[in-house]
Amino acid sequence: MTKQTVLVVGASRGLGFALAEEWLRLGWHVIATTRGRSDELSELADGFPGSFEVETVDINDASGVRALHDRLKDRRLDVLFVNAGIARAIEESPATASEGDFLDMMLTNAFSPVRAAEILRDLVPTGGTIAIMTSELGSITNANGGWQLYSSSKAALNMLMKGYAAKTVADGHTLLLVAPGWVRTEMGGSEATLSIEESIPLVVEMIADNKGKPGLRYVDRFNQELPW
Numbered sequence: 001m002t003k004q005t006v007l008v009v010g011a012s013r014g015l016g017f018a019l020a021e022e023w024l025r026l027g028w029h030v031i032a033t034t035r036g037r038s039d040e041l042s043e044l045a046d047g048f049p050g051s052f053e054v055e056t057v058d059i060n061d062a063s064g065v066r067a068l069h070d071r072l073k074d075r076r077l078d079v080l081f082v083n084a085g086i087a088r089a090i091e092e093s094p095a096t097a098s099e100g101d102f103l104d105m106m107l108t109n110a111f112s113p114v115r116a117a118e119i120l121r122d123l124v125p126t127g128g129t130i131a132i133m134t135s136e137l138g139s140i141t142n143a144n145g146g147w148q149l150y151s152s153s154k155a156a157l158n159m160l161m162k163g164y165a166a167k168t169v170a171d172g173h174t175l176l177l178v179a180p181g182w183v184r185t186e187m188g189g190s191e192a193t194l195s196i197e198e199s200i201p202l203v204v205e206m207i208a209d210n211k212g213k214p215g216l217r218y219v220d221r222f223n224q225e226l227p228w
């Protein structure tokens, strides 16, 4: 039987690395991207010869994403997972933050992931899945002011995906905005409530549970719908 293939964009460390590792463990063929050299990814590749490829791309570089598309143009992706994201100025508000930090988050967390989905979508056949890592903090309904600027970038991501979903119904893709919980990574920090092992296997299981169900859902790791 042909192995299923997943492309994880932004897999050098943290949740993206764990996603790549989990799909490898489950016997998938994994293509993982990094911006620079990642010794962790190279080591992982050594453990799964023939099942793992490492690509290089910065999602903020449109021509780089197009070049990645061209390199993969003969491939079929069962799952495209755009994980890349940044958090800056988490304690700040518009009056105190640097405009640059806010614009960087809007670009990396909202605009670039959806642009990557648009550029790469024809590698995903009908019935396949495009998932993007958002956050529980992207919910406008549940917002309480925490991580205000970051939350706004994830809400913008959710909105951009609404538009993307409306325009690509004919693709027949399962579209998932994934909220992984608050996880101990470089971004989540040491105070976060979950270990990577408590989040990522459930995220991967949730993606499998949504296979073949076209349309857009904003969901947590337990496959529960979140309020927009």
Ligand SMILES: NC(=O)c1ccc[n+]([C@@H]2O[C@H](COP(=O)([O-])OP(=O)(O)OC[C@H]3O[C@@H](n4cnc5c(N)ncnc54)[C@H](OP(=O)(O)O)[C@@H]3O)[C@@H](O)[C@H]2O)c1
Residues within 6 Å of the ligand: 009, 010, 011, 012, 013, 014, 015, 016, 034, 035, 036, 057, 058, 059, 060, 083, 084, 085, 086, 108, 133, 134, 135, 136, 179, 180, 181, 182, 183, 184, 185, 186, 187, 188, 189, 192
């Ligand atoms: N941790 C949490 O509690 C939590 C909760 C909700 C949502 N999330 C979301 O989950 C995702 C992963 O977070 P994390 O906690 O694993 O963060 P992390 O440890 O800081 O890792 C972020 C990853 O994104 C990559 N990345 C950043 N900017 C990129 C760009 N322009 N192009 C390509 N890759 C880029 C990083 O690559 P480099 O190594 O090259 O920087 C790294 O692999 C993010 O989207 C984040 O917003 C995290």
